[in-house]
Amino acid sequence: GAVVSQHPSRVICKSGTSVKIECRSLDFQATTMFWYRQFPKKSLMLMATSNEGSKATYEQGVEKDKFLINHASLTLSTLTVTSAHPEDSSFYICSAREGQTNTGELFFGEGSRLTVL
Amino acid sequence: GENVEQHPSTLSVQEGDSAVIKCTYSDSASNYFPWYKQELGKRPQLIIDIRSNVGEKKDQRIAVTLNKTAKHFSLHITETQPEDSAVYFCAASHQAGTALIFGKGTTLSVSS
Numbered sequence: 001g002a003v004v005s006q007h008p009s010r011v012i013c014k015s016g017t018s019v020k021i022e023c024r025s026l027d028f029q030a031t032t033m034f035w036y037r038q039f040p041k042k043s044l045m046l047m048a049t050s051n052e053g054s055k056a057t058y059e060q061g062v063e064k065d066k067f068l069i070n071h072a073s074l075t076l077s078t079l080t081v082t083s084a085h086p087e088d089s090s091f092y093i094c095s096a097r098e099g100q101t102n103t104g105e106l107f108f109g110e111g112s113r114l115t116v117l
Numbered sequence: 118g119e120n121v122e123q124h125p126s127t128l129s130v131q132e133g134d135s136a137v138i139k140c141t142y143s144d145s146a147s148n149y150f151p152w153y154k155q156e157l158g159k160r161p162q163l164i165i166d167i168r169s170n171v172g173e174k175k176d177q178r179i180a181v182t183l184n185k186t187a188k189h190f191s192l193h194i195t196e197t198q199p200e201d202s203a204v205y206f207c208a209a210s211h212q213a214g215t216a217l218i219f220g221k222g223t224t225l226s227v228s229s
Contacts, residue, residue: 034216043206043221044161093160095217105151106210106217108160 002028002098006109013084014117021079021112023094029074030096034106035067038091047092050077084116119144121209123220130197132229140207140220141189147209150183150190151217155204164205165192197227 003026013019023033031052036044048069049057056069066088068080077096081088093111120143130136142150148169153161167174167181167190174181178197183190194201204224208217 036219041224044219046216046218049216091158105163105166110160111158113158 002026002096002107004030004094004096004107004109006094006112008112009110010113010115012115012117015085016083018080018082019084019114021081021092021094021114023077023079023096023109025075025096025107028096028098030077030098031074033071033077033094033096035069035077035079036093036095038093038111040091044093047079052077081114084114086116089114089116119147119209119218121207121218121220123207123223125223126221127224127226129226129228132197132199132227134197136192136194136197136201136225136227138192138205138207138223138225139189140191140209141187142209142218143188144209145185145188146211149210150181151208152179152181152192153206153208153219155206155222161206194225197225199227199229201225202227 005024007022033050035047037047038044046059047062050069050071052071058064071077091111091113094109095106123140151166152164154164155161165176165179165181167183178195180193204222206222207220210217
């Protein structure tokens with residue numbers, strides 16, 4: 001299957017700093033990527049849909065100025081958590097579908113565990 | 118928007134028994150229903166999926182059924198093994214590139 005790679009897998013930062021997470025499709029082009037957030041023992045909550053070459057679409061309740069998403073190429077989307085606070089600590093996972101097929105399967109990155117001190 | 122409900126939240130079975138997890142969805146336009154298995158700290162792994170043009174799909178010990186009229190779908194695991202222990206998520210989406218909306222998950226524990 002298609003491969004989605006996410007980096008970093010773990011990051012610890014101080015409160016008030018910004019953290020960037022990268023999501024790459026390694027062997028396919030992804031015009032659309034999705035960012036999810038998962039708290040411990042909870043479900044995956046959709047944060048935003050990242051569209052190559054245009055602005056991301058954010059879900060209700062997700063602050064677009066807090067979670068900056070950039071999808072500058074067909075293989076890379078980035079999520080920047082700005083001015084991070086302890087309540088932003090979570091597991092962030094990106095996902096993508098292959099652009100040329102319509103199989104429906106969503107491929108997930110490995111996830112990035114953010115801890116804000 | 119879509120809303121996916123999943124039950125039960127926890128399920129404990131003895132090795133060799135069957136396990137059934139049920140989900141309902143709200144958006145009648147949804148037509149793609151995958152099931153994911155997630156182990157602690159890992160990414161979700163697709164275990165089986167079904168599209169709205171079929172009512173049942175089976176892959177060895179795993180099967181999924183779909184009732185579009187009632188808007189519910191179920192995961193069936195037969196002959197459970199301890200390595201089946203994990204969190205299982207159902208999800209729903211339109212097939213045309215929209216995001217998956219997940220249920221809240223079911224923690225399955227299989228004891229030997």
